[in-house]
Amino acid sequence: MHFIGITGGVGAGKSFILDYLRSQYGAVVLLTDDLAQELMLPGHELYQKLREHLPASCFLPDGDKNYENADHDRAGSGNTDLENAGPGQAGSGNADCKQTGSGVTGQGEINRRAMAEWMYADQARIDLVNSLVHPAVVREILFRRDRLAEEGRKYFFVESALLLGSDLEPCLDECWYIYTSEENRRIRLKASRGYSDEKITAIFRAQLPEEVFRKKCRIVIDNNGTEEESRAEIDLAMAGL
Numbered sequence: 001m002h003f004i005g006i007t008g009g010v011g012a013g014k015s016f017i018l019d020y021l022r023s024q025y026g027a028v029v030l031l032t033d034d035l036a037q038e039l040m041l042p043g044h045e046l047y048q049k050l051r052e053h054l055p056a057s058c059f060l061p062d063g064d065k066n067y068e069n070a071d072h073d074r075a076g077s078g079n080t081d082l083e084n085a086g087p088g089q090a091g092s093g094n095a096d097c098k099q100t101g102s103g104v105t106g107q108g109e110i111n112r113r114a115m116a117e118w119m120y121a122d123q124a125r126i127d128l129v130n131s132l133v134h135p136a137v138v139r140e141i142l143f144r145r146d147r148l149a150e151e152g153r154k155y156f157f158v159e160s161a162l163l164l165g166s167d168l169e170p171c172l173d174e175c176w177y178i179y180t181s182e183e184n185r186r187i188r189l190k191a192s193r194g195y196s197d198e199k200i201t202a203i204f205r206a207q208l209p210e211e212v213f214r215k216k217c218r219i220v221i222d223n224n225g226t227e228e229e230s231r232a233e234i235d236l237a238m239a240g241l
Contacts, residue, residue, distance in 0.1 A: 008178035011185035177217035
């Protein structure tokens, strides 16, 4: 089985590429943001670990569900192509933070907006949440990779804007970079998400420079042209596997 990472900047049009890989090649596609949110639902080990370290204000009342899905605190929608995969070995990470979820007596879902506001107020909190979430996501991805290989699936693509430099990168067969110019990405982000120029500039500054993507990814898909042109580049890349 080919186990491939897909990465690129925000607004690069990765969703179009992934949809084509699904429909044309029957690839299993997993978004790490979606998986992270799935693992943060009650019943998963990661959820229990977060309850131990996050304050009660980061959780909804018993029985309430989270309908907030703002971009800045988005951890995904929980949809993956691998149905009924189960939690695998999700959940890991050690943390030194002494703040706990004491007082959280029920099993309400995580309030993602409240968690984002809490964690982004302090770098130590960001590090804490990442130390819990990232290892859990990697373990689950590898669990699903092994299961898909046993099932005889041919292609497994994992998408993450933060793929390069992560613990998952060394486990991949190769990485693909979806390239779209900053000008086109800016236009897309304004049209699709209503972002201001200031917010877009801040996002771009926080991301890896283009030369790093190009150096570490074997395949570069130019997604600046028409859909037909992008499909042709994908077909060429797939033919080379």
